[in-house]
Amino acid sequence: MRVAELVMAIAMAVFSLLLMWKSTELPIGWIPGEGPGGGAFPFWLSAAMLLCCIAIIVRWVLRASPPSRSTEAYMDPQALKLFALVAGSLTVMVGLIHIIGVYISLPLFMIFYMRVLGGHSWKTVGGIATATPVVSFFFFEIALKIELPKGMTEPLFYPLYDIFM
Amino acid sequence: MEIFAHLADGFLIAFEPLNLGLVVFGCAVGLFIGAMPGLGSVNGVAILLPMTFLVPPTSAIIFLGAIYYGAMYGGAISSIMLGIPGASTAVATTFDGRPMAMQGRADEALIAAAVASFVGGSISIVLFTLFAPPLAEVALAFGPPEEFALMVLAFATFIGLGGDDIPKTFFSICIGLVMSAVGLDIVSGEPRLIFGDLPGFFHGINFLVLAIGIYGIGEMLWTVEISKGEVMVSQATVTLARVVAGLKNLKGTIKTMLMGSFLGYFVGILPAAGATPGSLMAYGIAKTISKDPDSFGKGNVDGVVAPESANNAASTGSMLPMLTLGIPGSPTTAILLGGMVIWGLEPGPLLFVNHADFVWGLIASLYAANLFALLINIGFIPVFIWVLRLPFTILAPLIFGLCVIGGYAPTRSMHDLWLMLIFGVVGYLMRKLDYPMAPAVLAIVLGPLAERSMRQTLIGSHGDITEFFVRPISGTIMVVALILIFLPLVNVLRNMVRHRISKTPL
Numbered sequence: 001m002r003v004a005e006l007v008m009a010i011a012m013a014v015f016s017l018l019l020m021w022k023s024t025e026l027p028i029g030w031i032p033g034e035g036p037g038g039g040a041f042p043f044w045l046s047a048a049m050l051l052c053c054i055a056i057i058v059r060w061v062l063r064a065s066p067p068s069r070s071t072e073a074y075m076d077p078q079a080l081k082l083f084a085l086v087a088g089s090l091t092v093m094v095g096l097i098h099i100i101g102v103y104i105s106l107p108l109f110m111i112f113y114m115r116v117l118g119g120h121s122w123k124t125v126g127g128i129a130t131a132t133p134v135v136s137f138f139f140f141e142i143a144l145k146i147e148l149p150k151g152m153t154e155p156l157f158y159p160l161y162d163i164f165m
Numbered sequence: 166m167e168i169f170a171h172l173a174d175g176f177l178i179a180f181e182p183l184n185l186g187l188v189v190f191g192c193a194v195g196l197f198i199g200a201m202p203g204l205g206s207v208n209g210v211a212i213l214l215p216m217t218f219l220v221p222p223t224s225a226i227i228f229l230g231a232i233y234y235g236a237m238y239g240g241a242i243s244s245i246m247l248g249i250p251g252a253s254t255a256v257a258t259t260f261d262g263r264p265m266a267m268q269g270r271a272d273e274a275l276i277a278a279a280v281a282s283f284v285g286g287s288i289s290i291v292l293f294t295l296f297a298p299p300l301a302e303v304a305l306a307f308g309p310p311e312e313f314a315l316m317v318l319a320f321a322t323f324i325g326l327g328g329d330d331i332p333k334t335f336f337s338i339c340i341g342l343v344m345s346a347v348g349l350d351i352v353s354g355e356p357r358l359i360f361g362d363l364p365g366f367f368h369g370i371n372f373l374v375l376a377i378g379i380y381g382i383g384e385m386l387w388t389v390e391i392s393k394g395e396v397m398v399s400q401a402t403v404t405l406a407r408v409v410a411g412l413k414n415l416k417g418t419i420k421t422m423l424m425g426s427f428l429g430y431f432v433g434i435l436p437a438a439g440a441t442p443g444s445l446m447a448y449g450i451a452k453t454i455s456k457d458p459d460s461f462g463k464g465n466v467d468g469v470v471a472p473e474s475a476n477n478a479a480s481t482g483s484m485l486p487m488l489t490l491g492i493p494g495s496p497t498t499a500i501l502l503g504g505m506v507i508w509g510l511e512p513g514p515l516l517f518v519n520h521a522d523f524v525w526g527l528i529a530s531l532y533a534a535n536l537f538a539l540l541i542n543i544g545f546i547p548v549f550i551w552v553l554r555l556p557f558t559i560l561a562p563l564i565f566g567l568c569v570i571g572g573y574a575p576t577r578s579m580h581d582l583w584l585m586l587i588f589g590v591v592g593y594l595m596r597k598l599d600y601p602m603a604p605a606v607l608a609i610v611l612g613p614l615a616e617r618s619m620r621q622t623l624i625g626s627h628g629d630i631t632e633f634f635v636r637p638i639s640g641t642i643m644v645v646a647l648i649l650i651f652l653p654l655v656n657v658l659r660n661m662v663r664h665r666i667s668k669t670p671l
Contacts, residue, residue: 005598012336019343019358026350026357032628038350041616042358045339045346052336065330067598074597079390086389087590090382090565094586097569098579106569110562118558128559136570144219146574 004074005067006060013053019046085117101150103133141165168298175525178223179533187220187228188530192538193545195235200549201560202243205252206236206480207497208384211376212564214504215571222508223523226501227530230484233497234286234534237440237477238542241278241469242549245271254440254476257448261461261468268464272546276411277466278473279542281422285474286535288426289433289481294528297517301489304514309618309625310633312491312513314642316615318649319436319492323604325649333600341605344370345612352620365580372503372609373575374585379602380496381568382589385561387596408543418470421451429475433482436607439495440479447475481531488524489514493610496603503610507575512614 020043027037028044060068075083093109107129114125140146142164150157178184198209209232217225240255245262258278265274307315320338324331347358348369359366425447432443451471452461461468483494484501491512493499505512516524542549572585592602626632634640 001598004594008595008598008600012340022358022360026353026355030628036620036623038353038355038357041619042343042346045343049336049339049343052332052339055332056330056336059330059332065333065599075390082389083386086386086561090569090586094569094579094582097582102570102573106566110566113562113565114558118556120556120559124559128563132563132566136566139216140570140574144216144574146218146577148570148573149579 001067001070001072001074002060005065006057009053009056009060013050013057016046016049016053020050082117086113089113097149097151099151101153102148103137103150104153106136107133168294171298171521171525172294172529174522175527175529176532178522178526179227179529183220184224184227184526184530185533187224188231188533189537189541191228191231192235192238192534192541195232195237196239196242196538196542196545196549197235197552198232199236199239199251199255200242200552201239202247202249202251202388202553204236204384204388204564205240205254206233207495207500208380209233209236210497210500211373211380212567212571214373214376214500215574217504218574222505222510223526225504225508226523226527229501229504230527230531231534231537233480233501234477234531235538235541237286237480238279238282238538239549240476241282241473242275242542242546243553245274245278245469246550246553254444254479255472256441257444257472258469260448260472261463261465264462264464265466265469270464272407273411273414273466274469275546276408276543277415277418277469279539280412280415281418281425281470281473282477282542283535283539284422285426285429285477286481286531286538288423289430289478290528290531290535292427292430293481293485293531297485297489297524297528300485301514301517304490305518307490307514307638308636309621310636310639311642312618313615313622314633314639314646315490315492316611316618318642318646319607319611320604321646321649322436323601323607325652330599330601331653333598334604337601337604338608341375341608342612342615344375344605345372345609346616351613351617352624363580365578365584368576369613370584370609371576371581372500372606373507374572374581375588375609376500376503376606377568377572378585378588379592379606380500381564381571382586383592383596383602385564385568386589386593388557389561414466415470418467421467421470422474424450424454425471425474426478429478430482432475433479434485434494436486436492436494439483440476443479443482444472444476447471477535484527484531487512488516488527491516491614493607496606499603499607499610506610 023039023043023046026039028039029037031037059065063069089109089112093105096105096108110129110132111125114120114128136148140148179188195206195209198204199206210229213232214229217228236252237254240251241258241262243249243251244255244258245266248259248263250256250259262274262278265271323334323338347366349355349367350357356367428447428450429443432446433439448468448471451467452458455461455467483498486492486494487498487502491502493502502512510516510520510523569582573582596602622632623630633643
């Protein structure tokens with residue numbers, strides 16, 4: 001926990017510096033008669049973020065904040081494994097949406113989650129993994145007229161468009 | 166009497182078949198979301214907001230308002246049956262609700278929670294109906310300096326009253342504001358903070374991307390971690406005779422209910438406070454004024470009634486500043502406020518003038534939602550208990566799926582989907598280190614409004630910053646805000662001085 005607290009504070013301090021540097025692309029100073037320039041708002045807020053990070057680091061050194069005193073693990077091995085599996089499979093799913101679209105990618109994720117992490121029967125898993133894309137298609141594409149990304153599976157939907165739209 | 170005419174118009178809108186249907190549906194969904202451990206009103210509203218593009222804004226806010234309400238009722242269900250708060254707002258309900266369930270009085274606790282919620286909701290809506298129009302009237306005189314001062318006050322309450330780690334709270338506010346600045350500069354129209362020249366940054370960071378990231382993905386990652394262990398669902402038998410007996414038992418708790426309702430309502434109005442501290446305070450006071458304080462924590466009905474009436478009253482209270490001033494009173498109302506911007510409504514006192522049907526439709530629908538939430542809650546207790554037995558490994562992928570589609574739908578860009586995922590994961594990692602997340606969500610919603618009102622004031626006054634302090638209303642608000650900001654600093658200094666004095670040998 002102690003290490004994680006320091007690492008997060010330093011990472012966020014670096015991020016604040018990056019934001020400050022990026023803000024300078026627009027005038028950050030005071031334009032006479034008009035007030036602050038376009039970059040001033042984000043610049044000074046990022047500077048405040050940096051100050052906060054420094055305060056967090058100072059409190060870490062002084063052991064003033066609860067996480068900097070805690071001897072507990074930031075994530076125990078079991079939690080880390082679970083986090084890696086869930087966050088990892090989410091990332092893979094979002095990545096796959098680019099290629100095979102949401103209607104294939106989402107059910108694959110659900111099958112993985114329910115079968116591998118949950119250990120549910122194929123009947124349950126199959127039912128939910130089939131129902132979800134069907135329901136989302138009717139709700140989003142037909143009712144809301146929001147086209148969800150389909151990637152290379154787009155041609156498969158042409159007949160459906162013909163029927164419902 | 167003008168209020169009653171408006172309210173009557175509101176009821177006509179709220180009782181349109183579509184809207185009434187949405188109230189009932191919203192209450193049921195809200196109860197379900199509230200009952201699920203880990204998910205509360207803010208998660209439900211964030212994840213489901215993109216789904217409301219199907220209906221007109223008035224119906225959308227009615228639906229989301231009903232979810233907000235239902236979730237406040239529902240939170241008590243898992244607090245009592247599982248001993249795990251269904252939402253942070255129902256933490257205090259576990260203190261006495263769980264012991265009651267262990268003693269086989271689960272049904273009594275559930276009915277007490279439902280009735281207390283109803284009383285809290287009813288009293289707060291009446292207060293809301295009476296207070297909102299005059300406040301909006303006053304707020305009509307507000308110009309950009311007053312608006313800016315109010316937003317500073319909203320953030321100051323997080324620092325002064327939040328109680329969390331101050332540097333982290335301040336950091337959370339700043340990062341939210343900086344993210345709201347991404348996109349095109351509102352005055353000069355120049356692009357700013359466009360990272361890696363990605364075109365996705367030009368339209369700015371939609372607040373929903375952050376809200377769904379943190380309250381959808383981040384919250385689920387959090388729940389996945391804490392729900393590893395097995396939980397035990399208590400048994401509850403609900404029959405009409407037992408409901409009537411339960412209601413009779415509640416006679417003695419009326420005083421507690423009234424106290425919780427009024428307290429919750431006023432605490433709910435404050436931006437940083439809201440339903441969670443409101444319910445904890447109500448519990449504390451109920452215990453103090455009780456004739457039998459030792460029985461608290463061992464299954465005293467008053468201990469269930471106090472927090473439940475307070476959290477419902479607070480949820481209505483937090484809508485007061487949202488509708489009249491355009492300043493949200495809680496993270497949930499921050500998301501509702503962001504929704505209004507998406508629906509093309511200008512939040513602030515002008516809502517009462519320009520969109521009276523929207524405002525009064527919402528107010529009237531809260532009366533209806535309160536009643537339906539009570540009926541659905543008591544009528545379907547067995548169904549909700551069944552829901553609690555649903556394995557989390559089935560619910561989790563469904564909710565992740567909703568987040569992904571909901572994150573994509575408002576802007577239809579994959580860029581936003583990736584941002585949402587990053588916010589969710591980073592938000593989860595930061596939350597584990599006690600970084601508060603609510604200020605960031607509030608900040609990204611208020612950021613563009615705050616920057617605009619600040620720069621409008623400064624352009625109007627030719628860059629004279631004293632403009633914020635010389636106007637009577639904005640000046641007063643600014644001074645209060647500054648006191649709140651410096652309050653923790655003074656405390657720190659005082660502690661340091663005291664520390665030094667105690668160290669020096671006498």
